Structures are given as C-alpha cells and as structure tokens.
Amino acid sequence: MTDADTTAGGRDRDAGGRARNARPRDGLGRPLPYGADGVERQPEGIVRTAPETVAEAQALLDAGRPFHAHEVFEDAWKSGPEDERTLWRGLAQLAVGLTHAARGNATGGARLLRRGAGAVEDWEVTRGEDRPYGIDLARLAGWARELAGRVERAPAPVDAAAEAPRLVS
Template sequence: MDTTRDRDGEGRARNARPRDGLGRPLPYGAAGVERQPEGVVRTPQESVAEAQALLDAGKPFHAHEVFEDAWKSGPEAERALWRGLAQLAVGLTHAARGNLTGGVRLLRRGAGAVAEWEADAGPERGRPHGMDLAGLVRWAHELADTVERTGEAVDARARAPRLR
C-alpha cells in the first residue's frame, strides 16, 4: 500500500490538504475553509437550503458536494435533477477559478440536464422542493454567454444563482 498518500479512516486515498472557498487545494498548514462532509443524507429541503447558503457565500464547489450527496442518496426519479444541479455548481466553480472553457461547458451541460428533467417530470411536479428550475436554466445560459463574451473569470459570490 502507498503510505505517502493521505488516507481516510478506512484506508481510501483522500487528500487532506486544506482547500479554499472554490475547492482548490492549498499547501499543508495553510488556513482553508471547512470542507463539506461527504455522504450526508439530507432532506431535499435541507439540501436546497444548505446549497443556497454555500452559493451565497461564494463556495459553489462545496454546494456541488451537497447536490452530489442528494443525487447519490435521493430517489431514483430525482437523481438526474440533482446531478444537473451539481453540474451547475461545478460550472460556476470553474468559471470562478478561471477555467472558462470547462465552466461554460458544465454550465450548459447542467442547464440541459435540469431542463430535460423538468420537461420529463411534466407540469404535475411543479417546482420541485420550491426550486425555480426555469430560472436556473436561464441563469446558467446567461452566465455561460457572459463568460464566453468577456473571456474573464467571474466572482462566484456575485454570480451565485437563486435556487428558489
């Protein structure tokens, strides 16, 4: 076994370096932001509220982890929705980090996934967990267009979407 890698309690490779608000690794010993615990099962309402608080704080990478937990633990019928939301958060993360091509690609992919889920769900589903899916899709396309047009990284906090 490679003993030079950081490992979690079960022996799986897990980077223990601190991270900044956009999830970038910092040098060992540097002050970072608290990482989101992985594998947390939340209600959909808790997931939306926690993700929104992280987005509002300029931490879309961490919001992505909340959405990822929801997609992995939620009902099969909603997994594509949560995965699309995670892609939107990662798209914002990349756009804020300066990976503009990756940011645009993920924003558009996430918007497509959310729009597809909404179309497949039909009008009887309304606004799942109070989320404004049409508004999120618009936000993602507008942000992707802005990033392409300006060729500049964005401020994650200033450009955070409203989930509801």
C-alpha cells in the same frame, strides 16, 4: 491532518482506508499546501432531506463557495431517490460550472453550466414538474445559459457570490 492520514506511500487516506485528499482547500475547492489555512471542508456522504439540501447548497452559493454546494448536491444525487438523481446531478453540474467560471476557466465553466441547464430542463420535461422543492428550473437554466455566454465573451474569473443563483424564488 484531521480527516485523513498520510500513508507510507504518501497517499492521504480516511479512517476507513479510502483515498481522501487531506490538503486544505480554498473557497473554490482548489487544494492548498499542507499546513495552509483553508476553508472548512464540506463533509461527504451526508444524507439530507431535499429541503435541507436546497437550503445548505443555497447558503454555500451565497457565501461564494459553489464547489462546496456541488458536494451537497452530489450527496443528494448519490443518496436520494433514483428518480431524482438527474435533478441533483444537474444542480451539481451548475455549481461546478460556476466554480470553474470563478476560477477563470471559461471553457469548462460554460460547458458545465450548459450541461447542467440541459439536465434540469430534461428533468422538468420528463417529470412535468417545473418547481421541485421550490426550485424554479426554467429560471435556473436561463441563468446558467446567460452566465455561460458571458464567461465565453469575457473569459475572466467571475465573483462566485455575486453570480450565485437563487434556487428558490
């Protein structure tokens, strides 16, 4: 294990002693058995500029790794300006919704896609800004609601890369 050690109690911990699951993960963030080949984990707690956040998340979405894109948005949500947290949280919810839809969890995927759509629309209405950092929030909310409806009607896993939204058009 490179990022964490297992304590005598069997719990993975990082160098600071915080609980951190060191199991490898697949491209959709699902834990794999210790020793299995997984995808590179997204480092946590990285402070990026907003344009860096959008670019990194888009690259991960395009690669079919929405769980990892969610972690990028979560970093922005936790470290960004207070007045932008609703935006980043909504984008994280959209990425997690796509993750669940790709895992075949139609109910959870649809719920999170709609919650994220509502959050970015609320942010747009509250702020009166429809394209923060070039992100077309109205188009993104429409994408999320359309995908939510499709996964509810045909609850089978979706292809995360094929369904990934374009954040900036």
